[in-house]
Structure formats: C-alpha cells, structure tokens
Amino acid sequence: MGDKRLTTHDLESYWAETTPTRPWIRVSMDTGGLAAGAREVYQALLDEQEEARADIDIQQTGSMGLSYADPVVVTGDASGRTVMFGAMDPESARALIRDHMQNGYLLEDRVIASRNRSVELNGQEQVAILVKDTSAGVDEDRTAFFQELIREELAIHELDKRIKVYRAMDMGLYQRGVCVQLLPARVTYADVSGPDIRRIIGESLREGKVLEDLLAGGGDLQERIVLRNCGQTDPNRMESYLQAGGYRGLKRALLEMTPEEVIADMKTSGLRGRGGAGFPTWLKWQLTRDPKADRKIVICNADEGDPGAFMDRSILEGDPHAVLEGLMISAYAIGADKGFFYIRAEYPLAVERIQRAIDETRAAGLLGHNILGSGFSFDAEVRLGAGAFVCGEETALIASIEGRRGSPDPRPPYPSVKGLWGYPTSINNVETLAAVSVILDRGGEWYAGFGTDKSRGTKVFAVTGKVRNPQLVEVPMGIPIRTVIEDICGGADRGARIKAVQTGGPSGGVIPRTKMDTPVTYESLQELGSIMGSGGMLVMDESDSMVDVAKFYLGFCVDESCGKCAPCRIGGFQMLKLLEKIHGGKGKAEDLETIRDICHSMQTASLCGLGQTAPNPVLSTLKYFEEEYLDLVASDKNAVAK
Amino acid sequence: MNTKSADAELGNILDWVERMRKRVCEIAREWEGREGNLIMILHAIQNEFGYVPRGVANELSREMGISMARIYEVITFYHYFRLTPPGNHTVQVCMGTACYLKGAEQLRDELERQLKLMEASGGRKDEFQVENVRCIGCCGMAPAVVVDGETHGRLCPDKVKAVVKQKRGK
Structure with missing residues (x-):
C-alpha cells in the first residue's frame, strides 16, 4: 500500500x-x-x-476452520456464485482450473x-446434482450406487448430457441417510431412498416442484461474527481487510464517539471475556479507565495455552487486523497509549501475521x-511467550512481559489498577477483541441480538478429538452442545x-453424553461442573478412559x-501420584x-x-x-464378585 | 595433535567468540531501551544459536548489565528456552489433548524405536532430537508433529516413520 x-x-x-x-480462487493457508x-x-x-492462460484472481486467506477438509479452496465468479472444495492436492488443483473454472464441471469427492x-x-434450470450417503456406522457407503442410480434416471429423461452427478465430500447433514443437493438452487433432499x-x-428437476416430504431445509446453524473474515480476506494485506469494511469501527469510535460512549456501547453489547472467565468487557475497561495515572496500557492475551484449542491461532492467522482494531478501540476507551500482543512462541505464523499487520497499519498512519x-495516539508491539501455560493468567502474563518468571501475584490489586510496570492495564483475549471491532462498527445493540440474556453474542469453539469433522465453529450462545457436536460436526x-465432551481444557470438566442437551452459556456449563473456558470442545468416545483423561489434564497442570504456592505445587503433585496409582490398578x-x-x-x-481450577477435570x-x-480400585469388590 | 592444528583450532574458537560477541551486541542494541525486552532478546539468541549457551548468556549479562542470576531465573522457568544444543533435526511431538487422545504417545514410541534403530546401525546420536511439546494448535489435524519447523498432521506410526526417513535422506 506504500507508506502513505x-x-x-x-x-x-x-x-x-x-x-x-474476475473469477477468483481462495486458498486457506493457516x-x-x-x-x-x-x-x-x-x-x-x-x-x-x-499454462492455461486463465484470468483468475488466486488469493491466499486464513482458514474458515474446516480442519477436517484441509486443504480447503473456495471458488467464485462475477455472478457471486461460490463453491467450496476440500481435501485438495496439486493434481485436483490443476483440475480445478481446467475442469471447474474453465468448463464449469465440479470435482468428484x-x-x-x-x-x-x-x-x-x-x-431455475439445474445443472448439477451432489449426492452423499451420510449415515454413520453403516458398513457400506451407498454414495456411488446412488450416483449411478441418478445417472440412469437422468438418461431415461435424456437429461444426462445437461446435468452432471457428483459424489460430495461433505453435505453438512449427518445421520440423514442418502442426501441429494440440486445445484445451483441448493435445494436439498435427505433420507432419499431408491x-x-x-x-x-x-417431479423436482423436470417440473420444478419441491418435494416437501424429502426436503432438508434450514440455513447455516453457525453465525460468523468473530470469524467473519477468516477464509475470506488476505491476512497479509491490510487493503483486503479495508475492503471488507475493516477499521470502520475504529473510525466510528475515534471520530464520532467519546470514550465513555464506546464503553456504553460495549455495555449494551453484553460482550463478556472470551478467554474463559466471562468478565464483562465494558466493566474491565471502565475499571481501567477510572484510576488516575500517568499512562495506561492495553494487552491482547494471545497466550492460547489450553491444549486442544486453536480459536485464537485461527483468528490471529486469519484476520489479524480485526484483533488489532479491537485493541486500538480498547485503548481509546481506556485512555492507553501503548498496547502489547502477548503471543505464544509456538504460533510462529500468528506472530508473523500480527507483526505484519502492525507494520502495515503504522505505515498507513x-x-x-x-x-x-482525532488527537488519539497509540502504538502496539509484539511480545512472545516462552512456553508457560500459567502466563495466560493476567498477573503472570504481566510478569512475563516485564521479563520475569511467569509467577502470578496475589490480587488485589488487580491489573486494572496496578498492572504492567505498575500502570493500569486492561487485558483482553483475542476473540474478545475481534468481536470488539465489529461491535463498534455495527453497534452494541446489533451484537446483543445474538445469544441469551446473560451470555450475549456468539462463541467460537474448537471441536476436536473423536469427532467426525474436527473444525472451528462459531455459534450463538445458548445453542445446545448436542447441536454443535452432532448437527454441525x-x-x-x-x-x-x-461418551463425553470436555470443555475448558485443564481448567474445565467433562460433560457426559446424557447432559449434551445443555445450552452453551457461561452459567449452564458451570452448573454442570465445567466451564465455558476459551473454547476447546473435546469429544471422547467409549474407548477413552476418564481416569486417563483426568490424569492427562492434571499432569499438564502439575507440569505447568x-x-x-504450596496448595498447587504439593497438592497437584500428590494427587497426580494417587491418580497414577489408581490408573495402574494399585x-x-x-x-x-x-x-x-x-x-x-x-x-x-x-x-x-x-x-484453583486444576482439580476440575478430576472432580467432574x-x-x-x-x-x-x-x-480400578475395587480389587476387594472384584474378589467378592468372583 | 601438533601445534599447528591446535593453533588452527584455537583460531576457530576465537573467531566464533568474536562473531558471537558481535551478534550479541547487535541483538542487545536492537532491543536496548525497549519495554519488556529480556524475553525477546533471549528468543533472538536462541534463534541465532539454537539454544542459550552459557558463554552467550555471560556476554549478554555484561553487555546489558543484567546479572546472570536474572537471566538464568528466566531461562529455567520457561520451557521454550534450551540450555543444551538441539539435535541436527528436531522432532516435536504435540502433546495437546486432541493429539494425546488420537495416539501421540504411540507416535512418540515409534520415534524412539526408530532412533534406537538408527543408532544401532551406526547413525549419529545427535542426528535427531525428539521432544514433547505443548499444543501447537493443529488439533483439527491430530495427531501432529513438527519436524524442523514444518507441521505434519493426521499421522500414524507408519507415516511418522516415513517423515523421519525422508528427513534423514536430506
């Protein structure tokens, strides 16, 4: 963009x-x-x-989060029609240009x-049909059989030249038998029999009639607010973020609102800290704004240490400017002149992209x-973590930036009063800040329209483990866990x-299968003995031992x-010894x-x-x-049973 | 060893010390006066030398006027900093929860087995260094390992064996 x-x-x-x-292709490169x-x-x-002399705009983007389908590629044309392809390789990439971009065919599987x-x-005239057998657990996949069946039927109607039939990789429907989607209309039929x-x-293709009894309606269950640009824009080009409406929230805050009004808008939005604890964001800002001090500081906590979570990494890699914009807005609201990104050293690409975003933004003034x-001055820098989970804790994080061992300090005083180098400091998580930028653009009221009364907005989850389609999802708060796991993933x-779903990582707990209809909110998860946490959602099946899982998490906390303090140092160690003893059958x-x-x-x-939270996985x-x-402990009982 | 080659060796060492001092000085100058610089400097040093050698820490201590105790206090607290040289190739096995559930320990076992086989067949001891790391955030591709900074996902013991073999060929 030049230094202008x-x-x-x-x-x-x-x-x-x-x-x-121009037609375009986007490649998810996180x-x-x-x-x-x-x-x-x-x-x-x-x-x-x-080679093909094709005029296509080939772009690099972050990831939409469809980990199961990586590498993911999306194509689009001037008419606004887009198609998503997964499990790509160089050979299919070449076919994508030759067959799809130049000749309109889709790729098999x-x-x-x-x-x-x-x-x-x-x-509309339909030109393609996607088919996929979505039943789980059946021995034979009937996709190819149905593909043949549809082709034969098309031939009878002499439609086989005009309409092509493809096996889909993923239908977005699960346990719904054979599914069929007509394109370009996107009318989808489920539980289709011969x-x-x-x-x-x-009836449907020839006469244009929708078959109500087979129809699988419903739109996307996800609501992409924080992930709005991930997989859409080029994280390495500020221009790309600007074209997507980037820095509109900053402009509104700086030029049209007082800091008090920004905080009031955040209060309306109901946004709570997405790092896990759920403290109201506006209140944290207010508490940091209140004290009189020579200077104030804002920090983006990007020390995503929860093993099994990658929301923050994906946001930093996919939309770094959104986080930077959020940090700038928080600084304006608080009256800070300096910001730091505290990022894990294990995330080199995230560090690189944030650094680039900072450099470009600075060059653009x-x-x-x-x-x-506006009269508001602010600058930001990156500071790296060095592999210490405890540094996600606010006071330990501050110690680490100051160049000390990452040991927490007793609170109060809270960082909002006495933080980095003694100055009032507000620390917000990556996902929180990425939401801030869009909230200031579209207004707190708009954001408050998503979610539940106490847990407003959306939450990003990293669903992994023994799940069919591991991926990032962003859903409105209050959606049942089952919907996330079964309908989306x-x-x-x-x-x-x-068997169970674990949320909150080493600080969280397990939620058994029987409780999977619980809605996702800060309160409801706490009632179950788990926590919202930063957003890791780990699926475990019947082959996983819960004692082993508890031992894994506790071992992590003991290591970290x-x-x-003695309760954590000694208590954790002794408890781990007991768990190992039990797990070993002794x-x-x-x-x-x-x-x-x-x-x-x-x-x-x-x-x-x-x-304080290390016992949670064990207790739950x-x-x-x-x-x-x-x-495991009942050797006596076993003896009696025998 | 004759005097000539001993001299040459000493020359090499002195050259290294000279270069090291220059580099430490550059890194220190780059970060001088910037807020919260110590951990960033240590990262720069580890990137340069592969670990934080004692001599370099000593040089840094003199250059920046920070006590050795302060430097070591920090290096020993954070897992990321190494006090010993890494192997020729580094294999980091992700021990995040998703990887653990999907068999990271089996990958680790297979890697250990491969290394033993390599050594038994006369390979260098420091050719590969295998270590566990905290979640690298590739949970969707579990289980994953990072070989010399390159992430490989959706692995099984056979695939990890192939990855190591391929590296060894290089």
Whole structure:
C-alpha cells in the first residue's frame, strides 16, 4: 500500500462496495492448511493458471476452520456464485482450473455442499446434482450406487448430457441417510431412498416442484461474527481487510464517539471475556479507565495455552487486523497509549501475521501519532511467550512481559489498577477483541441480538478429538452442545459412540453424553461442573478412559504449576501420584477420599486460577464417571464378585 | 595433535567468540531501551544459536548489565528456552489433548524405536532430537508433529516413520 497516511476519505473509498469482476480462487493457508499441503495446492494453481492462460484472481486467506477438509479452496465468479472444495492436492488443483473454472464441471469427492440450503427452486434450470450417503456406522457407503442410480434416471429423461452427478465430500447433514443437493438452487433432499430418485428427477428437476416430504431445509446453524473474515480476506494485506469494511469501527469510535460512549456501547453489547472467565468487557475497561495515572496500557492475551484449542491461532492467522482494531478501540476507551500482543512462541505464523499487520497499519498512519486526526495516539508491539501455560493468567502474563518468571501475584490489586510496570492495564483475549471491532462498527445493540440474556453474542469453539469433522465453529450462545457436536460436526467418528465432551481444557470438566442437551452459556456449563473456558470442545468416545483423561489434564497442570504456592505445587503433585496409582490398578477406595480432600484444598487455597481450577477435570470425572474409578480400585469388590 | 592444528583450532574458537560477541551486541542494541525486552532478546539468541549457551548468556549479562542470576531465573522457568544444543533435526511431538487422545504417545514410541534403530546401525546420536511439546494448535489435524519447523498432521506410526526417513535422506 506504500507508506502513505490514510485519510478518512481514503478509508471510505475502500469501504465502498465493490463486486469482483474476475473469477477468483481462495486458498486457506493457516498453520493447519499448510500442514495439510495448502502451499503445494496454491503453487499448482499458479502453475496451471499460467499454462492455461486463465484470468483468475488466486488469493491466499486464513482458514474458515474446516480442519477436517484441509486443504480447503473456495471458488467464485462475477455472478457471486461460490463453491467450496476440500481435501485438495496439486493434481485436483490443476483440475480445478481446467475442469471447474474453465468448463464449469465440479470435482468428484471434493465438493463441500453449501449449508445455506434453499427450499425453493425458483424455476431455475439445474445443472448439477451432489449426492452423499451420510449415515454413520453403516458398513457400506451407498454414495456411488446412488450416483449411478441418478445417472440412469437422468438418461431415461435424456437429461444426462445437461446435468452432471457428483459424489460430495461433505453435505453438512449427518445421520440423514442418502442426501441429494440440486445445484445451483441448493435445494436439498435427505433420507432419499431408491424409489425417491424417480420423483426427484421427474417431479423436482423436470417440473420444478419441491418435494416437501424429502426436503432438508434450514440455513447455516453457525453465525460468523468473530470469524467473519477468516477464509475470506488476505491476512497479509491490510487493503483486503479495508475492503471488507475493516477499521470502520475504529473510525466510528475515534471520530464520532467519546470514550465513555464506546464503553456504553460495549455495555449494551453484553460482550463478556472470551478467554474463559466471562468478565464483562465494558466493566474491565471502565475499571481501567477510572484510576488516575500517568499512562495506561492495553494487552491482547494471545497466550492460547489450553491444549486442544486453536480459536485464537485461527483468528490471529486469519484476520489479524480485526484483533488489532479491537485493541486500538480498547485503548481509546481506556485512555492507553501503548498496547502489547502477548503471543505464544509456538504460533510462529500468528506472530508473523500480527507483526505484519502492525507494520502495515503504522505505515498507513492508523497506528502512531494523532490517528485520523482525532488527537488519539497509540502504538502496539509484539511480545512472545516462552512456553508457560500459567502466563495466560493476567498477573503472570504481566510478569512475563516485564521479563520475569511467569509467577502470578496475589490480587488485589488487580491489573486494572496496578498492572504492567505498575500502570493500569486492561487485558483482553483475542476473540474478545475481534468481536470488539465489529461491535463498534455495527453497534452494541446489533451484537446483543445474538445469544441469551446473560451470555450475549456468539462463541467460537474448537471441536476436536473423536469427532467426525474436527473444525472451528462459531455459534450463538445458548445453542445446545448436542447441536454443535452432532448437527454441525457430524457426531462421533464412524462406528463409535460419544461418551463425553470436555470443555475448558485443564481448567474445565467433562460433560457426559446424557447432559449434551445443555445450552452453551457461561452459567449452564458451570452448573454442570465445567466451564465455558476459551473454547476447546473435546469429544471422547467409549474407548477413552476418564481416569486417563483426568490424569492427562492434571499432569499438564502439575507440569505447568509455577511452584509459588504450596496448595498447587504439593497438592497437584500428590494427587497426580494417587491418580497414577489408581490408573495402574494399585489404588484403594480411600484414595478417592484423599483426592477429593486435595481437590478442595487446591480450589480454596491456591493463589491463581491455574491451581484453583486444576482439580476440575478430576472432580467432574469423579462426579459423572465414578464407576470407572471404582472399577480400578475395587480389587476387594472384584474378589467378592468372583 | 601438533601445534599447528591446535593453533588452527584455537583460531576457530576465537573467531566464533568474536562473531558471537558481535551478534550479541547487535541483538542487545536492537532491543536496548525497549519495554519488556529480556524475553525477546533471549528468543533472538536462541534463534541465532539454537539454544542459550552459557558463554552467550555471560556476554549478554555484561553487555546489558543484567546479572546472570536474572537471566538464568528466566531461562529455567520457561520451557521454550534450551540450555543444551538441539539435535541436527528436531522432532516435536504435540502433546495437546486432541493429539494425546488420537495416539501421540504411540507416535512418540515409534520415534524412539526408530532412533534406537538408527543408532544401532551406526547413525549419529545427535542426528535427531525428539521432544514433547505443548499444543501447537493443529488439533483439527491430530495427531501432529513438527519436524524442523514444518507441521505434519493426521499421522500414524507408519507415516511418522516415513517423515523421519525422508528427513534423514536430506
């Protein structure tokens, strides 16, 4: 973009809506996509485009979060029609340009069907049919059989030349038997049987009638607010963010609102900290704004340490400017002149992209002195973590930036009063800040329209483990856990059965299968003995031992304990020894009592969140799966049973 | 060893010390006066040398006027900093929850087995260094390992064996 200071006029010309005039291809190139071979796919696209002399705009983006389908590629044309392809490789990338972009064909076994299913045909002429057998646990996949069936039926009607039939990679419907989607209308039929094919071709395709009894309606269950640009824009180009409406929230805050009004708008939005604890964001800002001080500081907590969570990494890699914009707005509201991104060293690509975003923004004059002529000056820098989970805790994080060991300090004083180098400091999580930028753009009221009364807005979850389609999802708060796991992510792996879902990582707990209809809110998860946490959602099936899982998480916390306070240092270690003993079959029934005692002591007497919450995985597995512990300790009982 | 080659070796060491001092000085200058710089400097040093050698820490201590105790207090607290040289190739096995559930321990076992086989067949001891790491955030591709900074996902023991073999060929 050159080293030119942008004016509000420049910004407005970026924001003016533009529609692409050339066909485009976007390649998801985050750490996950790259690990799956996205770079090779990207290169193959470039090579083929040159060979085929195709005029296509090939773009790099972050990830939409469809980890199961990586590498993911999305295509689009001037008419606004988009198609998503998964499990790409260099060979299919070349085919994508030759067959799809140039000749309009789709690729076999690669298409990810649209979730925005239509219920109307609108008299459009259909050109393609996607088919997929979505039943889990069946021995034979009937997709190919049905593909043949549809082709034969099309031939009878002499439609086989005009309408092509493809096996889809993913339908976005699960446990719904054979599913069929008509394109471009996106009318989708589920639980299709052999005889239904005749009606689909005869009545639906030929006569344009929608078959209500087979219809799988419903739009996307996800609501992409924080992930709005992930997979859509190029994270390495500020221009791309601006064209998507980026920095509109900043402009509104700086030029149209007082800091008090910004805080009031945040209060209206109801946004609560997405790092896990759920503290109201506006209140944190107000508490940091209140004290009189020479200077104030804002920090973006990007020390995503929860093993099994990658929301923050995906946001930083996919939409770094959105987080930076959020940080700038928080600084304006609080009256801070300096911001830090505290990022895990294990996330090199996230660090690189944030650094680039900072450099570009500074060069454009959106960071630095007198931003947009508002009189507000602010700058930001990156500081790296160095592999210490405890540094996600606010006071430990501050210690780490200051160049000390990451040991937490007792609170109060809270960082909002006495934080980094003693100055009032507000620390917000990545996802929170990415929401802030869009809230200031669209207004607190708009955001408050999503979610429940106490838990407003959306939450991003990283659904992983023994689930069919591991991925990032963003859903309105209050949606049942079951909907996330089964309807969006496809439920258990083929042939397996879900035993429990773990939320909140080492600070959280397990939610048994029987409680999966619980809505996702801060309060409801706490009632179950777990927590919302940062957003890890780990699915476990019947082959996973709950004692082993408890041992895994506790082992993690013992490793990561900073050792400053005794309850965490000694309690955690002793409890781990007991769990190992039980897991090894050498435990006694009274050990369970000791474990409960230690849990209680750690919860009440530990200095920081790490020690206070470390017992959660143990307690919640004891609560819902005590029989697994008892089976391991009950040698006496076994003897009696024999 | 004759005097000539001993001299040459000493020359090499002195050259290294000279280069090291220059580099430490550059890193210190780059970060001088910037807020919260110590951990960033240590990252720069580890990137440069592969670990934080004692001699370098000593040089840094003199250059910046920070006590060795302060530097070591920090290095020993954070898992990321190494006090010993890494192997020729580094294999990091992700021990995040998703990877653990999907068999990270089996990958680790397979890697250990491969290394033993390599050593038994006369390979260098420091050719590969295998270590566990905290979640690398590739949970959707579990189980994953990072080989020399490159992430490989959706692995099984056979695939991880192939990855190591391929590296060894290089």
